[in-house]
Amino acid sequence: xxxxxxxxxxxxxxxxxxxxxxxxxxxxxxxxxxxxxxxxxxxxxxxxxxxxxxxxxxxxxxxxxxxxxxxxxxxxxxxxxxxxxxxxxxxxxxxxxxxxxxxxxxxxxxxxxxxxxxxxxxxxxxxxxxxxxxxxxxxxxxxxxxxxxxxxxxxxxxxxxxxxxxxxxxxxxxxxxxxxxxxxxxxxxxxxxxxxxxxxxxxxxxxxxxxxxxxxxxxxxxxxxxxxxxxxxxx
Numbered sequence: 001x002x003x004x005x006x007x008x009x010x011x012x013x014x015x016x017x018x019x020x021x022x023x024x025x026x027x028x029x030x031x032x033x034x035x036x037x038x039x040x041x042x043x044x045x046x047x048x049x050x051x052x053x054x055x056x057x058x059x060x061x062x063x064x065x066x067x068x069x070x071x072x073x074x075x076x077x078x079x080x081x082x083x084x085x086x087x088x089x090x091x092x093x094x095x096x097x098x099x100x101x102x103x104x105x106x107x108x109x110x111x112x113x114x115x116x117x118x119x120x121x122x123x124x125x126x127x128x129x130x131x132x133x134x135x136x137x138x139x140x141x142x143x144x145x146x147x148x149x150x151x152x153x154x155x156x157x158x159x160x161x162x163x164x165x166x167x168x169x170x171x172x173x174x175x176x177x178x179x180x181x182x183x184x185x186x187x188x189x190x191x192x193x194x195x196x197x198x199x200x201x202x203x204x205x206x207x208x209x210x211x212x213x214x215x216x217x218x219x220x221x222x223x224x225x226x227x228x229x230x231x232x233x234x235x
Contacts, residue, residue, distance in 0.1 A: 004080070004229055005056040007048060008032045009064030011086070011212070012154045013116060013143040018061065021218035027229050028057065035067055036150030041161045045070035052078070057229060059083035061214055062186065063154060069164045072171055082175045083228055084194060085221070086211050088186045091163040100155045107148045115151075116143040123184045126210040135215065168197035175201040176228040180209030180216065 006028035010018040016032040024030055033051065038044045044067050057080050060068035065087025072079060092100075103115050121136065129135055143151070175198050179191035188205060195203040204224050209216040 004028045005053040006030050006229070007052055007056050007058050009035055009048065009058070009060035009067050011060075011062030011064055012158070013120070013139075013146050013151055014061075014212075015142050015145050017138060017142055018212065018214050021222075022214050022225060023218075023222045024225060024229065027226060035063060036146050036153055039153040039156040041066055041070045041157050042074070044157055045074055049075055049078070054078060055080055057081040057083075059085065059225060060087065061085040062087060062211065063158065066158065066161060066164065069167055073164075073167050076170065076173070079173050081228065082171065082173050083178065083225060084175070084191075085178045086180060086183050086186045086191075086213055087177075087194065088190050089164040089168060089194060090190070092159055092161060097159050100159050104152055104155055107152055112148045112151065113140065113143065116140055124211045125216055126180070126182050126208060128208070129210070129216060138215065139212070165197065168194065169199065171198045171201075174228070174231075176224065177201055177203045178213060178221065178224055179203075179205055180211060180213040181205050181207050182209060183211045183213070185211040 004027060006024065008019045008030060010032065019032055033048045035044050038047055048067065048071060055078055058068050058071060065084040068082060068084060069089060106115055117140065121130065121139065125135065177191045177194045179188050181188060191203055195201045206213050206217050206220050214221050
């Protein structure tokens with residue numbers, strides 16, 4: 001079987017290491033894109049499309065999922081299959097915008113890494129993993145690599161994103177929704193909404209996982225993404 005071109009999009013403050021334990025290389029020609037170089041969701045989506053094959057499968061986690069939905073608005077004919085992991089299609093809420101503005105101020109005041117350590121880690125991963133030194137270290141290292149400028153770009157992008165709920169009913173490629181059962185950032189009900197609104201979508205809930213499912217439960221996520229890649233003809 002020919003390998004499928006596959007674009008993987010990481011979440012905020014994540015890089016290619018978000019996906020490094022997800023084993024798909026025998027099934028797909030995998031490309032992980034940088035999602036920190038523009039400060040709008042449309043700009044980030046266009047940067048992915050510029051470097052993508054003409055037709056490809058697409059999977060994104062969190063911010064990566066938001067960008068994936070924008071790609072479905074801009075160029076749905078190019079996407080063979082879609083996977084949305086731990087993703088929120090809703091527009092930003094005022095309290096979220098206030099929090100992100102505070103994080104931008106902290107980042108510009110020399111407190112960039114404090115944001116991940118003190119504010120993000122407690123909600124990003126399952127409570128049982130908060131003392132997993134290897135996992136925590138990887139999350140902090142990814143944040144350091146994305147850096148202050150990249151993070152501020154990402155925050156500006158999500159602060160100004162549009163309401164993506166209107167896109168959902170137009171998606172007509174095979175779609176899998178995946179979410180960590182204990183995700184505190186994009187709770188399960190958001191994924192249930194995605195399943196309800198995207199025609200024919202399937203929903204997979206990964207037990208014992210928070211928001212970073214690809215890092216927290218890579219074996220389970222690998223198995224589900226492999227099944228998604230192998231099953232279902234293009235519609």
